[in-house]
Amino acid sequence: MNLNTAFSAADILLPGKDRMSDAWAVCACDQYTGEPAYWAETDRLAGDKPSTLRLILPEVYLEDADVAERIAKIQQTMRDYLKNGVFAEYPDAMVYVERIQSDGKMRAGLVGKIDLEQYDYSKGSVSPVRATEATVPERIPPRVRIRRGAALELPHIMILLDDTQKTVIEPLEALKDSMTKLYDTRLMQGGGSIRGWLVPAAEQTRILEALTALGTNSGEANPLVYAMGDGNHSLATAKAYYEEWKAANPQADTANCPMRYALVELVNLHSPALEFEAIHRILNQIDTDKLLADMTAALDLRTDAEAQQAFTVICGGKQQKYYIHRPTSNLTVGSVQSFLDGWLKANGGKIDYIHGADVVEKLAAEANSLGILLPDMLKSELFPTVIADGALPRKTFSMGHAADKRFYMECRKITAE
Numbered sequence: 001m002n003l004n005t006a007f008s009a010a011d012i013l014l015p016g017k018d019r020m021s022d023a024w025a026v027c028a029c030d031q032y033t034g035e036p037a038y039w040a041e042t043d044r045l046a047g048d049k050p051s052t053l054r055l056i057l058p059e060v061y062l063e064d065a066d067v068a069e070r071i072a073k074i075q076q077t078m079r080d081y082l083k084n085g086v087f088a089e090y091p092d093a094m095v096y097v098e099r100i101q102s103d104g105k106m107r108a109g110l111v112g113k114i115d116l117e118q119y120d121y122s123k124g125s126v127s128p129v130r131a132t133e134a135t136v137p138e139r140i141p142p143r144v145r146i147r148r149g150a151a152l153e154l155p156h157i158m159i160l161l162d163d164t165q166k167t168v169i170e171p172l173e174a175l176k177d178s179m180t181k182l183y184d185t186r187l188m189q190g191g192g193s194i195r196g197w198l199v200p201a202a203e204q205t206r207i208l209e210a211l212t213a214l215g216t217n218s219g220e221a222n223p224l225v226y227a228m229g230d231g232n233h234s235l236a237t238a239k240a241y242y243e244e245w246k247a248a249n250p251q252a253d254t255a256n257c258p259m260r261y262a263l264v265e266l267v268n269l270h271s272p273a274l275e276f277e278a279i280h281r282i283l284n285q286i287d288t289d290k291l292l293a294d295m296t297a298a299l300d301l302r303t304d305a306e307a308q309q310a311f312t313v314i315c316g317g318k319q320q321k322y323y324i325h326r327p328t329s330n331l332t333v334g335s336v337q338s339f340l341d342g343w344l345k346a347n348g349g350k351i352d353y354i355h356g357a358d359v360v361e362k363l364a365a366e367a368n369s370l371g372i373l374l375p376d377m378l379k380s381e382l383f384p385t386v387i388a389d390g391a392l393p394r395k396t397f398s399m400g401h402a403a404d405k406r407f408y409m410e411c412r413k414i415t416a417e
Contacts, residue, residue: 005211005212005225006115006118006129006225006226007112007113007208007266008115008261009093009094010094010112010412011090011092011093011412012093012111012411015050015087016085019050021049021050022185022186022187023047023049023050023051023188024050024052024185025187025191025194025408026046026408027042027187027189027402027407028156028231028407028408029056029058030233031405033059033060034060039060039061041189042058042188042189050086052408054073054074054077055074055077055081055152055154056074056154056408057070057074057146062142067142071145071149072149074146074150075146075150075151078150079151081152082151082152092201093112093198094110094111094112094198094203095110095111095182095196095198095410096109096196096197097110097194097196097409098173098194099194099273100193101403101404102192105272105273107267107274107404108173108268108271109169109266110168110172110207110265110267111155111263111264111409113262114129114226114261114262116260117254119235121135121228121232121235121236121239122135123390128222128224128225128226129225129226129235130226130228130386131228131232131236131391132160132232132382132386132396133392133393134393135233135391136233136394140237143234144237147237147414150414151415152411152412152414153238153411153412154411155231155234155262155264155265155408155410156231156405156406157228157230158229158230158264158266158399158406159229159266160227160228160382161211161226161266161267161268161269162269162382162383163268166268167214169267169268172197172199176197178200179197179198179199182197187407189403190403192403192404196409220387224387226266227269227386229267229269229399230399230405234262235262238259238262241259242259245257261412263411269382269383274399275400276378276382276399277397278333278373278374278377278398279333279354279355279397279398280354280355280360280372280373280374281336281351281354281360281371282354282360282363282364282369282370282371282372283340283344283349283351283370284349284352284363284369285350285369286344286349286350286368286369287347288368288369288370291347291349291370292313292315294343295343298339299336299339301322302322302323305323306323307323308327309323309324309332310322310332310375311324311373311374311375312373313370313372314360314371315369329389329392330381330384331381331385331392331396332374332375333393334385336374337393338393341393353394353395354371357373360372360373377396
């Protein structure tokens with residue numbers, strides 16, 4: 001069996017036993033962007049201890065005037081941590097992870113590296129590693145600035161496997177007592193806790209065989225094995241930087257180039273702890289009657305004849321359920337968002353993406369506003385839809401609450417030296 005999978009073992013860095021504390025791991029940089037108090041408290045909790053907070057740029061600060069100085073300090077801290085012996089290195093390693101979420105559920109994962117040569121985030125991609133939502137190019141350059149001078153990478157990237165038989169990650173749970181435990185720590189600010197174990201070489205071989213089988217057993221000419229769950233723009237940034245580096249070094253040995261890979265965590269889509277939540281829409285500064293009339297005509301909306309795709313409109317204090325009889329996507333959210341993108345471009349107005357239905361109801365009560373409540377996406381719909389439609393519209397689904405997003409833990413060197 002050819003075991004040349006997109007996922008493989010990596011040279012993983014973790015704080016040494018005397019440097020690991022509950023100040024080390026912090027939440028993904030793209031969370032709590034409207035809550036500077038969260039990041040101020042994270043800074044207080046980290047204090048002077050080694051912390052991944054000193055190795056990332058929380059996006060709440062991305063537009064600040066001192067962003068260049070922040071980036072330079074982050075890159076210097078990376079070099080200092082390497083020089084001052086903060087890390088222990090685990091060569092050719094995979095790490096089995098058990099994350100206890102804020103709701104008490106356990107989410108199992110597997111950390112290793114992904115081959116960026118086998119990843120393409122463009123819509124219509126047929127690569128083994130694909131984006132599940134549309135990538136916004138404007139979000140990549142600020143992140144590339146950080147990665148360009150960085151000695152290390154830290155992932156908050158979670159990639160999903162459609163492993164219904166639970167052949168890849170789940171068998172590791174029974175082996176915990178025989179594996180070396182690398183860390184066991186609480187996560188700050190309601191993030192639950194996390195434990196990690198070093199995966200033995202024999203189990204790594206079994207994992208690669210199982211990953212290969214996921215692709216060969218799919219029946220697809222170009223199987224989708226790895227679908228982005230969280231951190232889509234971070235992986236896109238790693239890809240963009242690698243392509244930039246490759247263009248500048250045409251004679252380089254890319255097979256052994258550290259920039260060719262990105263550290264990620266694999267999670268089974270079918271984990272009971274993994275829940276998809278709908279992201280609703282609120283439209284402001286619009287002619288609500290015109291939007292409803294145009295959407296009714298474009299999607300053949302009806303209220304008296306059921307169809308597979310349906311959503312609820314909140315406007316003028318009233319709610320109405322509509323059924324789409326002329327869908328343009330495999331999912332309700334795709335049909336709706338595709339229409340809204342074109343309509344807003346032609347007619348003006350603003351759109352925002354909201355998690356709670358109660359918030360949508362409140363905002364829709366404002367003048368010239370309209371709310372759209374979308375159904376939760378079934379996990380079983382993800383892979384078939386990405387295969388059929390390509391990358392989904394942005395804000396199609398959310399994988400749990402901010403506190404349960406991946407915390408930074410493992411690191412990897414990405415410099416060529």
